[in-house]
Amino acid sequence: MQKVQSKDSKNWLVFMLYTRNEHDECLRVIEEILKETNNRNDVASYVKGLILRSRGEILQSLEIFKWSQKLNPVSMEIVKQVGRCLHLIGRSKSAIDVYEQALKLSPDDWEIWHCKGMCHTHRNELDEALECFHSANLIQKHDVTFIQQGEILVRKEDYKSAIDVYLEALEFSPENPELLTTLGLLYLRLSENLKSFQYLGNALTLDPINTKALLATGSIIQDRSDHDAALLKYRIIAVYNPNSAQLWNNIAMCFFGKGKYVATIACLKKAQYLDPFEWIIPYNLGIAHLSTQQFASAFHYFNAAISLNAYFASSYMYLALALSNLGDIENACAAYEKAISLEEDFLIYLNYAITLNNYGQKEKAREIFLKFKELFDKLDAVSRELDPDIQSRSRSLQASLDQ
Template structure:
């Protein structure tokens, strides 16, 4: 069932096995990993935590549990877990990848790159490691290096749409607008995502292609408006960028009132700052939760 990606059926079989051996840490870990693959992180964490009560030093379980902790942005706790796993599996590429992304979440970029480079040395063909290295270099303003790592990631896994979006951001910062647009188009063709539309609209606006910028901003508004209010308000920087781009393009936002016409109109490249510790640039910074990307590695090889 797992090979067929029928994870629900696989879970049912393993739960039957747990009826006969409820304290088996291997079975508990496997069920947790299957729930993690299905995106049910709360259930996954329950089973992984139960497994750790019986085998607290199992590196496979620690790696998976740590990835969930990273998803909740508790980097210090995740690092404590990974320190235990590192004693058992010091040459695990997935472990060093996740440690690197913990440091990235703490904005310790030199340590992050060092850990990710070690992960890349241990497993040079793991696409997510190159992808994460691209993210770190993009955020530190090392655009040529970011281009290299995103290109490598795409070569290893050409069906991951976010890689093309971040490649597009990188190319525009390298002043290659034509190829940046092509990368955005590729990402949008592969997957419908409001962040793709927002970043593409900003890139187009900054390159004076206002008509196409409006089209993609309206598409962003359509996708963004489909979320409930709680999700829409989770990222204040995104809301600020949305407001700024609305003023620049002259597109009114739904549910908002027009501001005083005498207010000075801003442009995305001037007044919008990226997250603290990130290099200032034209596009809005990556919105993907990068620790989530790290968690994908932790689950791929643990079945």
């Protein structure tokens, strides 16, 4: 008598082909199995859904997972895949509903809590997302959950709590370069350069070609005006990530610090090509053109920077400088006033006063100069000595106003 094969007899072959990434052959075997079993092998259907989703056929994958769920309604793995597909096609609310049903059956599954948190994040429901990620970490700690938790806290501008989360993550996973790099970047954002350098250095010890860590380390070195050392870091990044707009922006400003303005503008234009919507790039192009006395071009780039970021006071100050050199004193004054409305910076007042004095408006210049003196005198002695050019310009202006 002929032996009847079990409907599950080829499941081992499906798994073997799938794990070997032999997807075409795997699909062929799956189709044979589904034909033999009248589409009632949940394992074959499940793997077919995984393959189709990896190929971008998410809607077809979702339908297959839903069918698998009917065949095996208690399988948490299938439920997770249904939720994942719904999230990928933008139906995050439906995915949350699926995960909530799953949590009733399996409340201690960290992955369900994590995926639910991802859906809330996508819907910008940040407090709900934080609760989900916290619940996930209480069940089982995972780097990816800590990272998501920290990213939400950064979005909420709660940097101290974000640092605490990443420090806790490092206790669990002390040799994770991504965690170390993220901590370094957070400390850099808070201007704690020494701590930043420490964590970025640890990240580079574990991963010497970590481009994010190299870029941040180069930025710190660049801030210390050691442009050649920074360029050495950037040279490594250029090998592994040559299409980084931030990289070419930083390289450009190294050349700017070395007084190589042609190279500066060339690198900045490459950066702008790679990321035309990053405001700092046209801002730096404006600075470069202002330094080479190409005032019309400088005006164009500062205007572009403002259209991308209308809340950076220095953009208006330098726009005013370009306009004043082009002879448009009325609009220059309007730009200075806008800059002051955004930030009361002594440098804005100094440049404003110099511009007014150059155009013969001495009374207004004296008024603005007094405001500069008031802000500048509040600085400590060390800060006042950092830029001797400011003191030189203020003395020259004072002498002119006293005549």
